[in-house]
Amino acid sequence: MAMSLAIVLQSALLFTPVKQEAVKQLDTGMLHPRVREWAYPINRVEVPDDSPCLLWPGVKGKTVKYKVILASDSLFNKDVITGAEQRWAVYPLHQSLKPGRWYWKYAAVEKSGAKWKWSPTYDFVVKKQAKNLFVSPTVATILEKSKAAHPRLWGMNKGADAFYTNNKHNPEAKAFVVATSKLLGQELPEEKPTRPRDTTGMNALQRKQMVEFMYHGFGEKVAMPIRNLCIAFQLTKEERFIKEAIKRAVHVAKMNPDGLATRDDFNNGNIIEGLAWLYDAGFKYLTAEEKNLLKNTIGIRGQKIYEGLPNRFELQMCDNHVWQHIMRNFSIAAVAVASELPQAHEWLTYVYEIWSARFPVLGTNDGGWHEGNGYFRTHYETLIYLPELFGNISGVDYFKQSWMQNLPYYMLYSYPPNSTSTAVGDMHENLGGTVKMQAIFADALALKVNNPYLNWYVSEIRKSKPDYFKGNDDFQLFRLLNFNPKATKPVVSPSALPKGRVFNDVGLAAMHSDLAHTGKNLTSYLMANPFGAAGHGHAAQNAFTINYKGKKVFGGTGFYSNFSDAHNLLDYRSSRAYNTILADSLGQRIGEDGYGWMPRFMTGAHIQYALGDASNAYGEVTTDFWLGRFKEIGLKADKNSGYGNSGVKLYRRHMLQLDSNYVVLYDELEAVKPVKWTTQFHSPFNMNGKESGNALTQSFDLTTGLGHVNAAIYAHTPLQMSIHDKYNFPAKNWKGKTDDEDNVIEFKDQWHAGISTANPVQQNRFLTIIQLKNGVVEVVKLLNDVNGLYHLKLGQWEIMAELNATKPASLQVKSANENSVFSYGNRPVKVKSKVYEHRVKGSSMLIELKNNVINKQEVVDSLPDVVNFDAGFKRK
Template sequence: MKRNLFIALFFFAASVPLQAQQSPFIRLTETSLMHESRATPSPLDKEVVNDRFVSFQWPLPLEARPEGAPMDGFEHLVKKVDKSKLAYKIRYAQDADFKKGLVQADTRWPFFNPEKPLTPGIWYWQYGYVDNGQTTWSKVLQVTVGDSKQKFCPPSLKALLAKVPKTHPRVWVEKENWHSFIGQSINKPERQWYLERADKVLATPMKSVKDINTSQVKNLTNQMQINSYLTRESRRIIDAEESNTEAVIRAYILTKEKKYADAAVKRVFTMMDWDKDKNVKGDFNASALLSLCSMAYDTFYDQLSDAQRKQLLNAIKEKGTDMYKHFNNYLENHIAENHIWQMTLRILTMAAFSVYGELPEADIWTDYCYNVWLARFPGLNKDGGWHNGDSYFTVNTRTLIEVPYFYSRLTGFDYFSDPWYENNVMYTIFQQPPFSKSGGNGSSHQNVARPNSIRIGYLDALAKLTGNTYAADFVRRTLVKEPDYMKKALLNKPGDLAWFRLQCNKPLPEGPGLTALPWGYVFPETGLASFQTNWDRVGSNAMWSFRSSPYGSTSHALANQNAFNTFYGGKPIFYSSGHHIEFTDAHSMLCHRATRGHNTILINGMGQRIGVEGYGWIPRYYAGEKIGYVLGDASNAYGKVTSPLWLKRGEQSEVAYTPENGWDDVPLKTFRRHIVHLGNTGYIFIYDELESSEPADYTFMLHTVAEPMTVDQNNGKYVHVQGLSGRGGASDAYIFSSGALQTDTTSRFFVPAHNWLRADDKGNFKKYPNHWHFMAKSEKSKVYRFATIINTHALKHPAKAPEILSDGRIKAGGWLISVNVKTEGNAQFFIRSTKESVSISYKAGQETVVNENGYETRMSDVLPELEI
């Protein structure tokens, strides 16, 4: 039943056209689909909101928008402002003239969550900017509120604050439940983990900020490198001592033993001002100390003297105020402020509630933290995906669980009933199946070789909190192999959920497991897709992933629109290349973030823009029982880098966005990449539609990271490229094209991967290996087409080359393929199975048609629902 439901949902999402759409094809002209800072109100005018409460949000005033935000020609108006003095008004009613049932409010932030959910029906609203007592109102906007019985409607701040205990501790355990919590923890392994770590800490001398290694500063060439290096080295000390001290605090909560309290208090007061040292850099260090101060205040409140409590309150006030100043009138409008969402918002939230009622500033902090969570989080889009990629997704783990779990404990409301969490389970599973490499998107994806212990702990929490049995099966499969796997995450700053497991006594749910899932899943707002052939045995699973994203390549995302990766047995084969040394390091920018590092296409040797302007999107998709399909459009992704934010970052890092480095205007009009999942054969079919306003050349790229590729051009019909996983898997690509291709392979990066940052605790710098790169460059033409058949399989079962029939059709893996790769005529293909009743057809400008099991599905372009 579950699997059929998934299929039905995919049919609906992919095949229902926009009401105003006349043509099946949408050509976008927008500079970007997303913005670094909000450029549109939410809800949009005439929007229908059915699945959750309405949160009103709008752009910052022009003079307050951060660099990189769209200014719509008013750049000359931009000036620095005192954000604490910004003020807004909002009004809403079911009467367009605002004469009946009007609700009006003042707010210090560009968002407003009504105290009570709006009743179903049509509502009208306006937001206003207040300046010197005068209000400039927006146009009247309309939103229709649906009457779904499953609508997510959490309590108001007022209701939440009424439940905050007056006593301490109140955050990591409630005083009135402390004794029972200790009793319930006795038989849980996590308790022993904390006590073992705490006892080890008590026997080990503390390190100091004087131990920060500054020896490499003299070898660095610019301030960006110096700051990054000192941030890393100071975090090495502070993160270690933070986790040590946190272990001792938690050991005290679990035992109430005085030795832990004495040691923890001494440590916190020793570390309290470490952020004032000149060699301590970065917001994570400051937030670590805020976290320890607030934990100590809340946990040891009854043991502390008045002077100690006052000293901690002053430290919390100072550090929390700095943090809030940064968040205020910025975070709520920003596309995805990484560090804040990852950790610092969670830390300020817990600190605010620790001192609520005792520090006046906490009144504002609790208001902001709670309401910005409701307005923007837990997900930054509806589909549950994470545009920054799998490596950086797990940095958000504690925030995604601990913050809403704390709110749930306070209010009794289930914050995990937000539909985003169910969608996010699918992202977490499909982008990295059990024991498999991640989908290969976002900074540092190379490091995610298998679902780490943080990811398993996250799935364990979601399974228990949402009742999701797919997540439960994922966890069970992992723990059968390694029962103590989640212990590896113990006291991991962003990802350890051991304390959650001590608090939550729910068991893993029983029910359908991974084999009940569909073979593929698409996340249209995030712009991701992945398909596989075997949920039950990872060793024989052929998987592919794909990205074409409205987020472009900002934040930790990469310039890899319309790129794919292949995997066998959980290991990567044709895979994104390059190394994430540092956020804007030359190699990271030119070989890892840049388009040349991915399995996509260059236009005249140029890649995709850095920033939100370098976007793609997924207009159509289908996930059936016997066939799957994804269409990506990267027509707007290429050109010069224009983002003020990224231009500034390039300047600071001495990275030039020049034609020599791969960025320039190109005459591209269309780049649409179709990928067809040919059942469970391990075969996929890729069709590239390329068109430019003047003749251009098109470079088809493949990369491997485990072993060199082999290239065979002896067959005059196609180029055969084989990639190996290094673990018994292979992907054989057969590339058909409109004309002759000029090919090249190399094992050298465009810029060497020089590690100047990531040393171990002994000062040894890890060396980064080279990867292998294949390029096939076309002759110049206005129109060009590639058709690629990829067979991903066990190496011990050699691939059979495609058979080209007398009528020009191609036979591969039990499928017959008719495709036009000529520059003349319409772009089109028709594929049918020789064994089952299933087919797919496409012709340029028309619908994509799938026939499966006697049912026909017709797909037109559909824009994803986006906001910001």
């Protein structure tokens, strides 16, 4: 899908009044349902390219089959495309369509011989310029290519000699062979826990989870040596490696598929990949008996995985475990045994079709990832190896797709080198600085996406973390496959890039003062996510994170103790853990219906700006998945737990970063009834409240060691402040979880501040001014306050904010030299004796002057791509 940008009103038209609505509203239960609920594309939507994938909601049943028909006329007589019967609810076209209107429908049948039930006829439009440069070949072509002689994985049937020759003098290849040779003659692995734990005193649920935890990684432990021995054989052509691999694979193939050690999908997936490696790479060295053993074991284990996929997996927003690892394992196995194991024909068809239709599953085009960077890392191997695998077969360079090309910018802006990240989503707390997985993934990606800023990103990490790039790791094979000592990698500092960037598809605005120098950088993030609080995402709509000099100052708190234990549900995953708004102490929904979106964004030389909308994020928890998680541990998603219907119907948060020292927040809030509004602040650093002689203002300082930090909060109604260092439910590392360096994580208390309206009010506005300085923070001077219209002075900046919620919202920020001016609302603004009007009432406008040249930007709300292109839900 084409990347959506805020609607910019060009400067040439700036002073011409136009009739246009600045503010857009969404009126739908969710934008990305957990399970697909409507067909796509429909309602004459203009699709972003000429080779769309057809999607539709599934019909219940394990034996359901579907078929599709598509034509350029509603009677299905012209340019007809008819799909074969299939078990899954996606249909990639694998061809370009001519411009114009197209019609399609699908049919389902639950039992063989029953009557097909057809859907209504849907339609969409292909525009003339909607050319897709990455049309993938048909399934028939892929299946024919899969009949290649062994070894066929990674194109070795044609490229084995080149792989051998190319790596003959590669130091990393030599080191890999030396390391792998240590496996020769070792004892065969036993089926026992990889990380034993004492389960004394645990309840039944905890004990079940702990057993899974104890065997986690067993499949990789026993399968990875087989894979490495096969690679060593291909690097050296020395039979000792393949013979050792055969011995190990035969041993592993005889393990019980239903035993504790290998029965879960993670372990099972690794097992079948390891066996597939040996079957493919060692094919001509295997006896007929060994081939049959491997094929039968792959067949049993693979079918166990496959039967849980069709008519379920492709319908899910994201089944994380499958996308993270199992689909990669399963796809490698399907390619390895295709044409020789009968069921593998269907396996390969399925994974190729789902990859074609759904990649990237938690993003669209902008390079972002819905769940945040903590859990993004668990997908890295698949995101590197499956494009390589399917690219080898299809001839499509998936690394040239828009999402891949934008991924370096997402990494750079959301997780700068040698800095902490966005502090949102599961496992965010493990990213206090650059971790090894991030470094080596970036390095691997740079082999295919030769982006000069990505090359800079990797080079910066290499300077500070050289040990990350030594020894064996998950991307070593990828580097060996793509080793090219003659390749040139231009390295360009991001200094000349815009200071900020928005990732609308995942609702992230990133603002930096100095991208190129972490030690000087002030970073502000605003999150408003169209995917909602789904999967490993959190109820953090319109939450902000502020990092200073590479360290988190304000951000999400708590720890990933377990996916859904009491600390997770009552703190870590909930809005209570984020710098966002509570209403009557209630937070946002968890689930896909608790979503936000990013209507506006602008970036300039001195002022950066984002607007997030979380008006749809509040209400009762309604999804069965999450209600079941509460019930499982004896909790209710009620007011005692911080959930429920607070009646919030408007929450728009404007966020500005001013140069390298100030962040300004302006919140517009409204509920269906009076509520107590609370704006929250969370930090790993000690908070100290400051006495205020004005009940309309509250402030506190942070003791950081990074400099001086102060937050001041203003409203047009009396405020109260509460500061403490306790969670709603204690954080306890009951699993003994470890960080990336295998150190047991200490679950520490952190600091929390809540500034609340003293009395319930139906409408409210907060103005927050945060200072982060090396020197002493400045006193915010109140120049005027006329019935809620605050006029403040802070250093070289003046701020005017309308906090009286009965009057139209307005915010203006101006530098003392008037070279940088921001205005939201409809008030005219004066710059260098010249008055500028808003072209659209309620727009946001940024005016900056440099070398006597005026740069003007004016934006109104722009809907996310999922709304622009997926018209299956109501909107207004």
